């Protein structure tokens with residue numbers, strides 16, 4: 528099963544992805560957790576020790592050079608467009624329970640469709656992970672679906688868009704669906720987060736009436752406190768945990 532998580536900034540993508548990944552791991556599934564958001568904190572959300580010391584793949588200059596044959600930061604020139612990456616998930620991931628965690632990091636953009644050694648390596652890696660690994664894959668992404676291309680999109684079982692009750696998050700969901708349809712990715716499901724009451728849930732159902740809903744998570748101050756303390760949302764008592772468990776059953 529290959530899952531990608533997207534949504535507007537701050538809606539709770541990382542919180543949801545963390546709960547999802549830890550739930551799957553506790554169920555005995557092997558999970559490859561990919562932090563594809565350059566402003567990343569999925570490792571902390573998962574409760575991986577020394578999360579902030581994990582070096583993103585995009586910053587591993589020697590690795591990029593070794594695999595692509597070119598110095599990162601260079602544009603133009605010759606480098607391998609199909610670098611070897613199949614050993615990287617096992618070699619470079621941080622481990623916790625049944626989870627292997629990788630942080631991709633960001634590539635400085637050199638215009639649209641940037642072709643540089645680091646973006647080429649990341650693209651090859653994501654493609655390998657989505658097409659060839661047999662673990663459950665969960666990717667925490669930014670507000671777009673930057674790392675997915677046509678080839679990868681085919682193998683994504685579900686693009687989960689996290690929304691909160693609010694106009695902008697709904698607009699972002701529509702935008703993400705548009706981007707997804709451009710690469711032929713049509714398996715999209717919504718998770719409504721930060722739900723205060725029945726009205727919030729109804730608001731989302733009304734405004735996203737033609738989307739599939741995977742479920743809803745309550746607004747819960749304990750999740751904010753966990754975030755402030757650097758504790759995984761999975762390691763605090765919260766009904767959100769139960770809700771995510773139910774969603775896994777539906778996937």
Ligand SMILES: Nc1ncnc2c1ncn2[C@@H]1O[C@H](COP(=O)(O)OP(=O)(O)OP(=O)(O)O)[C@@H](O)[C@H]1O
Pocket residue numbers: 534535536537538539540541542543564566720721722744745746747748750751752754767
């Ligand atoms: N159900 C919830 N109830 C209360 N607070 C929540 C809930 N879900 C997430 N939060 C809080 O909202 C903030 C943003 O959450 P999170 O980092 O998961 O969002 P994000 O979409 O990953 O953000 P970013 O776009 O910055 O990556 C955090 O402080 C988090 O604790």
Ligand SMILES: [Mg+2]
Pocket residue numbers: 540541542564567568667
């Ligand atoms: Mg996040």
